Amino acid sequence: MSALMILREGYPIAFCLMSGILGAILGSFLGVVVERLPARVMAEDAATDSLMYPASHCAQCLHLLNWWENIPLFSWVLLRGRCAHCNTAIPLRLLVTEGLTLLFFALSCWYFPAPQAFLSLWIVWCALLPLTLIDLRHLLLPDAITQPLLWGGLLLSAITGRLPLVDALYGAVAGYLVLWLLYWFFLLLTRREGLGYGDFKLLAALGAWVGWQALPTLVFFAAVCSILFYFCSRRISGELNVIPFGPGLSLAGLTVLILQLSDSGL
Ligand SMILES: [Zn+2]
Numbered sequence: 001m002s003a004l005m006i007l008r009e010g011y012p013i014a015f016c017l018m019s020g021i022l023g024a025i026l027g028s029f030l031g032v033v034v035e036r037l038p039a040r041v042m043a044e045d046a047a048t049d050s051l052m053y054p055a056s057h058c059a060q061c062l063h064l065l066n067w068w069e070n071i072p073l074f075s076w077v078l079l080r081g082r083c084a085h086c087n088t089a090i091p092l093r094l095l096v097t098e099g100l101t102l103l104f105f106a107l108s109c110w111y112f113p114a115p116q117a118f119l120s121l122w123i124v125w126c127a128l129l130p131l132t133l134i135d136l137r138h139l140l141l142p143d144a145i146t147q148p149l150l151w152g153g154l155l156l157s158a159i160t161g162r163l164p165l166v167d168a169l170y171g172a173v174a175g176y177l178v179l180w181l182l183y184w185f186f187l188l189l190t191r192r193e194g195l196g197y198g199d200f201k202l203l204a205a206l207g208a209w210v211g212w213q214a215l216p217t218l219v220f221f222a223a224v225c226s227i228l229f230y231f232c233s234r235r236i237s238g239e240l241n242v243i244p245f246g247p248g249l250s251l252a253g254l255t256v257l258i259l260q261l262s263d264s265g266l
Contacts, residue, residue, distance in 0.1 A: 004115040012113070016106045019118075023105025024072035026126060027098035032056070033130045034097065037145075038138045061086035072098040097129065116160045117266035123152055124209060124257060128250040131202065135246030141198025146205050153208030162264065167211035174215055175207030176200045199245045206253035214256050222252035 008015045036049050056065045063085035069075050076095045083090060104125050109118040127149040131141055150172055157168035179200040186194035207215055226248035233243075 001115045004119075005113075008109060008113050008115065012110070016110045019109045020102045020106030023122075024098050024102040026105075027101030027129075028070075028072040028094075030101060030126060030130050031094040031097045033145075034093075034133045034137075035059075037130070037142055038134055038140055041140060041142045041144070042138075058083040058085060058088060058090075060088035073102070093133065097133070101125065101129065112261055112266055114266040116156075116162060117261045120156060120162075120209070121254075121257065121261070123156075124149070124254060127152075127205075128254055132247040132250045135198070135244040139196070139242060139244050141196070141202050141246045143198075143201065146198065146201040150201070150205035150208050153205060157208070162266075163209075163211050167213065168208045170212040171207030171210060171215060172204045173207075174212045175203035175205070178215065178219065179203050195245060199249065202246055202249050202253075206249065206256075210253065210256045210260060214260065218249075218252045218256050221255065222248040224248075225251050 032051060036051055039049070054064075056070050057063060058065070060083060063083065065075075069079060069084060071078075073095065076090060076098075079090065081090050081092065081095070082088065105122060108121040108125075112118045112121065127145050131145050135141055154165070154168050154172065157163040158165050179195055183193070183195045183200070186192070203215075203219070206218060210218060222245065226243055226245055229248065230243045
């Protein structure tokens, strides 16, 4: 931690640029997680691609990527967004994932020079970005991401003490319970499932990062985001029966964490 602080203090611009590069590389991996994890969760057999194997390839022609086709951001621009082998379009979302992670990593250590602040933001980002993208496409919030996020939040509060451990623990329990109760209330009232178990686990994880006191604000903000999202996507794509709650929760959680960190002056 202190070595990071010395580097950040001594060479702020270089440090933030390097952080951005790290962000682009991690963003590239997050893109792989978004592409491959849902199939693994849903298939429940070992035949689907793991996160590490096979190596990066074109989804259409299975052509294995050379090193120069696999550089975050640059390769997409170099190849003009198409596979060099079969000319199939490479999804724009991969470029967006890498670009956003680069920006977020660089900006977070620029505005929050304390290592425990920007490292917290990086960890949370690496969980929330794939969760958002997976929930939007598959209505799924995999345990493989929500559970480590919860343990990570508790552990970091124990190590750094930014948030009292008791607040983080109550945050996790209350986060789960609130949505679980709402789920049953809604189910008994309307005989429809309004929320998924993934939503409870995600709010539990976020509760561990922001503490129980911040949960009402977080849930309110998440609900507003989801309602806005519902109306916007209805205008664009017409009928829409289910709205994922994960993206709203993620956006609200990240915003509350950023506000808390700026309040604490880190
Ligand atoms: Zn191809």
